[in-house]
Amino acid sequence: MHMADALLAPAVAATMYVASASAAGVSIHQLKKDDEPSKLPVMAVTSALVFAGQMINYTIPGTGSSGHMCGGMMLSALLGPYAGFLSMIVILTIQCLFFADGGLMALGANCWNMAFYGCFVGYFLIWRPIMNSKWFGEGKSAERARIIASSIIGCIVTLQLGAFSVVLETSLSGITELPFGAFVALMQPIHLAIGLVEGLITSAVLVFVHDSRPELLQGVELSEGGEAKRSLKSVVAILAAVAIVVGGGLSLLASSNPDGLEWALFGNADKGYSTNMGLDEENFGVDSTAAEKAESIQEKTSFLPDYAFPGSDSSAGTTVSGIVGSAIVAGVAIIICLIGGFFRRRKLKTE
Amino acid sequence: MDELAARRSPIHRLHPAAKLLTTIAYILITLSFDKYDLSGIVPMVLWPVLMFQISGVEVRTCFYKLRIVLPLVMAVGLFNPFFDRDILFHIGSLGVSGGVVSMITLMLKGVFCLMASFLLMATTKIDSLCAALRKLHVPAILVSLLQLTYRYVGVMTEELAVMTEAYHLRAPGQKGIHISAWGSFLGQLLLRSMDRAQELYSSMLLRGYHDHFHYADIDRFSIKDALYMAGCILFFLVLRYADIAQLVGGLFVR
Numbered sequence: 056m057h058m059a060d061a062l063l064a065p066a067v068a069a070t071m072y073v074a075s076a077s078a079a080g081v082s083i084h085q086l087k088k089d090d091e092p093s094k095l096p097v098m099a100v101t102s103a104l105v106f107a108g109q110m111i112n113y114t115i116p117g118t119g120s121s122g123h124m125c126g127g128m129m130l131s132a133l134l135g136p137y138a139g140f141l142s143m144i145v146i147l148t149i150q151c152l153f154f155a156d157g158g159l160m161a162l163g164a165n166c167w168n169m170a171f172y173g174c175f176v177g178y179f180l181i182w183r184p185i186m187n188s189k190w191f192g193e194g195k196s197a198e199r200a201r202i203i204a205s206s207i208i209g210c211i212v213t214l215q216l217g218a219f220s221v222v223l224e225t226s227l228s229g230i231t232e233l234p235f236g237a238f239v240a241l242m243q244p245i246h247l248a249i250g251l252v253e254g255l256i257t258s259a260v261l262v263f264v265h266d267s268r269p270e271l272l273q274g275v276e277l278s279e280g281g282e283a284k285r286s287l288k289s290v291v292a293i294l295a296a297v298a299i300v301v302g303g304g305l306s307l308l309a310s311s312n313p314d315g316l317e318w319a320l321f322g323n324a325d326k327g328y329s330t331n332m333g334l335d336e337e338n339f340g341v342d343s344t345a346a347e348k349a350e351s352i353q354e355k356t357s358f359l360p361d362y363a364f365p366g367s368d369s370s371a372g373t374t375v376s377g378i379v380g381s382a383i384v385a386g387v388a389i390i391i392c393l394i395g396g397f398f399r400r401r402k403l404k405t406e
Numbered sequence: 407m408d409e410l411a412a413r414r415s416p417i418h419r420l421h422p423a424a425k426l427l428t429t430i431a432y433i434l435i436t437l438s439f440d441k442y443d444l445s446g447i448v449p450m451v452l453w454p455v456l457m458f459q460i461s462g463v464e465v466r467t468c469f470y471k472l473r474i475v476l477p478l479v480m481a482v483g484l485f486n487p488f489f490d491r492d493i494l495f496h497i498g499s500l501g502v503s504g505g506v507v508s509m510i511t512l513m514l515k516g517v518f519c520l521m522a523s524f525l526l527m528a529t530t531k532i533d534s535l536c537a538a539l540r541k542l543h544v545p546a547i548l549v550s551l552l553q554l555t556y557r558y559v560g561v562m563t564e565e566l567a568v569m570t571e572a573y574h575l576r577a578p579g580q581k582g583i584h585i586s587a588w589g590s591f592l593g594q595l596l597l598r599s600m601d602r603a604q605e606l607y608s609s610m611l612l613r614g615y616h617d618h619f620h621y622a623d624i625d626r627f628s629i630k631d632a633l634y635m636a637g638c639i640l641f642f643l644v645l646r647y648a649d650i651a652q653l654v655g656g657l658f659v660r
Contacts, residue, residue, distance in 0.1 A: 059479045060519035061512050065437050083545050093607045095547065099554030100562075100603040101596070106555070107562035108592050111570065111583060133596075141548060145555045152527050153407055153556075155471035158516075159523045160433045229441065230512060231482045232489035232505060256588055263593030271600060380655025381448035388455045395459025 056217055056246070057150065058165055060158030064228035071224065072163030078171055079144060082137035098134055102142035105130060106149065127173015128182070128209045129257045133264070135273045136178035143170030168220045172213040178273075181209040202261050202272075207254030214250035218242040410463055410528040417461035417529045422538035424631035428638045429526045433519045435642045441508040442494065445651040447515065453641060454521040461529050468524035472517065479516040483509040532556050550619050565595060 063071075086094070105126035126146065131139035147165050150156040157165045185205035191197035222238045225231055231238065264271055411418075417425070432453060439447045458465045490505035530538075536553045540546065573583065573591065583591050644650075 059476075059516045060433055060437060061479050061516035062482060063437065065434050068437070079545075079548065083547055086547065093604070095550060096554065096606040096610065097600060097603040099551055100558050100599045100606065102551075102555045103558030103562040104592075104596055104599050106559050107566045108595075110563070111566065111592070141551060142555070144548065145551045148552060149556055149559060152523065155468075155520055155524065158433070158519050159430065159526075160437060160519065225482060231485060232508070233482070233485040234489070255585075256592075259585075259589030260592045260596065261589075263589035264596060267593070268597055268600075271597075379659050380649075380651030380653065381445050383654050383658075384449045384452065384651050388451050391452075391455050391459055392465055395462075396464075399462055 056165075056169060056214075056221060057147075057157035058161040058168070058221060058224070060160045062225050062228065062230050063158075063161050063164060064230070065160070067224050067228045068160045068163060070163075071161075071167050075144070075163045075166035075171065078140060078175070079166075082140045085137040086141070094134070094138055098138050098142045099145075101130065101133060102146050105142070106146050127170055127213060128177045128206055128254075129260060131174040131178040132182055132206070132257075132261055132273055133271060136174045139178070140170050140174040143174060164220075164224050168217040168224075172216040172220075173209075176216060177209040177213045181205055181212060182273075199262050199265060202265055203258040206258035206261055207251065210254035210257055211247065211250035214246045214253065215243060218246035407527060408531070410467070411531045413462060413529075415461045415529070417457060417525075420529075420634055421627050421631040422530045422534040423541055423627060424635045425526055425530055426535065426538055426542075428635050429522050431639050432522045432642055435646050436515055436518050436522075438646070439511065439515070441511055442504060444507050444511050444514075445655075446646075446649050447511055447518070449645050449650040450518055450642075451514075451521075452645075453638065454518065454525055457525055458521075461525070463525070463528045465521075467528070468521055471524060472520060476513070476516060479513060483512040486512070546619075553619065562595075562599070569595065 060068075109126065127139065127143055130142050133139070134142060144166050147157060147162060147170065151159060151162055151165070182205045185201050185208070186198075188201070190204065191200040219239065219242070222235065222242050226235050226238065233241075261272065432450075436447065436450050439450075455465060458468075486509040487503060487505035490508060491503050493501040494504045494507055495502055527535075532553065536549050539549050539552075569591065570583075573587070574580065577584065
């Protein structure tokens, strides 16, 4: 879901920077208020762990494929939403700077899509309400079930929001010709599956932490009592089944309604280039006298007369010089490389 | 990456803040090109290529990174030729549609922006970059967190690699981590890491940590840095507003 720079217009990128920076400002303010200096190394080590954990392949049973995790929900459950958000920002920054995953300008948008929803929406609207609720009854095993439920729901919901934002930002930037509806219909079901797997991984890790060191989890009231353990596997299996049914239903709903794509394929094809581009037809027309003159002049003078332009006109002529110019510039770039390489080799030899 | 950043060259010696700001300016101007302005965007390649050569970093080192960034850009761009079929111009008898042009422009934007940020990281150490971020008034907690996390990413990756190898030796013929071990695998490491973080904090306190890190003074922002920045940004603006490719091409094609 990491967006590259190329997918954003500067204005959208700047807006997203402002949005993410405000959220970061609030987070920093809250952390300062809490005044827990020892939290910094915990945040650093945990985000480094989540970063490394993203490289692990988790085999999804019965499918042969594997899933990864993204970490927003897990970080906010372990560190709280504010520290979790800052940790996610740092993870995304390192990914962008050192691993070319997402762009420098798109960082604001990426923080919003992946960190804001995962940490704030995920924590305040899903994790905390569910953990404080009386779902699944009382006791430790019920608590475990609540962890599983909130991680799975949280991951699915936050990833859906994130994917929708990617679509929104790209469409607002005017980058893709893909109509909004079709783009949404493409992105949401894919991220439904990803969210489900991520939710399962997150819940597995959080349940493990809950079993061994429950005080590490945020918003969990410690309950004493050694009642009979409900089998972890059975809870995971039941919830996974529910999630798959719900998820499958939703994706069917999403894909049984592909009118955006149909509209794009069949309804939009005859829309003129000029109306899309805002060009006036006269200057672009093929019948203008200026174009004919240009053609005759071009045929006589150009040193590339073989370019047969059907209905050649002046704008096509400038396009060719653009192409030739671009090729020359590219050539210059290659020559610069060669010269640089030559000097480097000479320097190595003299050393 | 760290090895590249530790080399010496005129670019490496520049003030990190100057490099950071120039890179941001470059990316912004590259992104501001119109989606059909293919001939306008091509000359933007000159700056990164020139800087790569001056800094002694080979251009091809950064192309390996493209495998991560290009797929999503491609996925978005690939649809353009299908939806935007109006012919923009012809090469010979071959019509080139607006979608193809906008797709290529999009990909070039992706590649150029990647080259620029790669260049920044290949010529700047993380410590000096963090110091520069502090100078630019980025909150201390964020910068400290960035630096600490970066330091621990290496440790954690190594540890996880060891654990994965151990797991696979015990579970031969298995592709990834089995579902029964999903929780305990990362969870074990997580618990150990939490303890490690406490030790880390104690050791930081013993070394006199208070509130934020102190950075070795980076060189002051000199005239040279200002000139570099101004020169580069002027160059970008010229490329943005004068269609160099068109002008150069015009010398040969009338």
